[in-house]
Amino acid sequence: MDLNVSDRLTLDQVVSEPFRPNCQRCPRLVAHLDNVRAEMPEYHCAPVATWGNRRSRVLIVGLAPGLHGANRTGRPFMGDASGRLLFSVLAATGFADQTDASIRLRGCRITNAVRCLPPQNRPTSVELSRCRPYLAHDLDTLGSRASRTNRCIVVLGALAFASVSRLLDVREPFKHGAAVDVADHYRLFASYHPSRLNLNTGRITAEMLKRIFVEVRDYIDDIPVADDALARG
Secondary structure, eight states, rough: OOOOGGGGOOOOOOOOOOOOOOOOOHHHHHHHHHHHHHTTSSSSSSSOBBBTTTTEEEEEEEEEOOTTTTHSSSOOOTTHHHHHHHHHHHTEEEEEEOOOEEEESEEEEEEEEESSGGGGGGHHHHHHHHHHHHHHHHHHSSSSSOOOEEEEEEEEEEEHHHHHHHHTOOOOOTTTTTTEEEEEEEEEEOOOOOOOHHHHHHOOOHHHHHHHHHHHHHHHHOOOOHHHHHHHO
């Protein structure tokens, strides 16, 4: 079975939509960005687009832009402590090339369940729902559905996991380290979010996050045996 979100019945009947950089669906988030922009005019302070090549077979989903991270730089996870850990792990597992001056993603894309900075880093359920069509579009365009190569989603944090699960009709609860097959050659991986709080409390460590992406690398690099080859046996 192949997976196309727009072809499936989802729990809230989401229609896939391409990202709109001038989106103003959420009045609370629009007002918050206006306030932050007034204090920090050099910051991006706008909806943050998905970053990475559309042909990539790995999609990493966080919760929302951080104040001094993606909300400043305009790229998911770029510029804060969460991003520094994530990009170091991606580089260690072959999903990024990292230097002191730049980061280049390799075979993965990065996005957030909510594209705008929320107050106190906590989007509401309504805001998550309003942003979900953009997430559905990212899932629909992930990799090539014509091939039999593996694709996967790596979700960072319970709220982002819940938003992705609604689109994919995944019923399993969030658990760090979980791996759920949602279709043929399509797997969902779950991890705690590499937030400063989770790092400071030890809920997640660099090694824990690296283990997730080692599993992702193994899954992506695996070449499934074609059905006709199995039949020839």
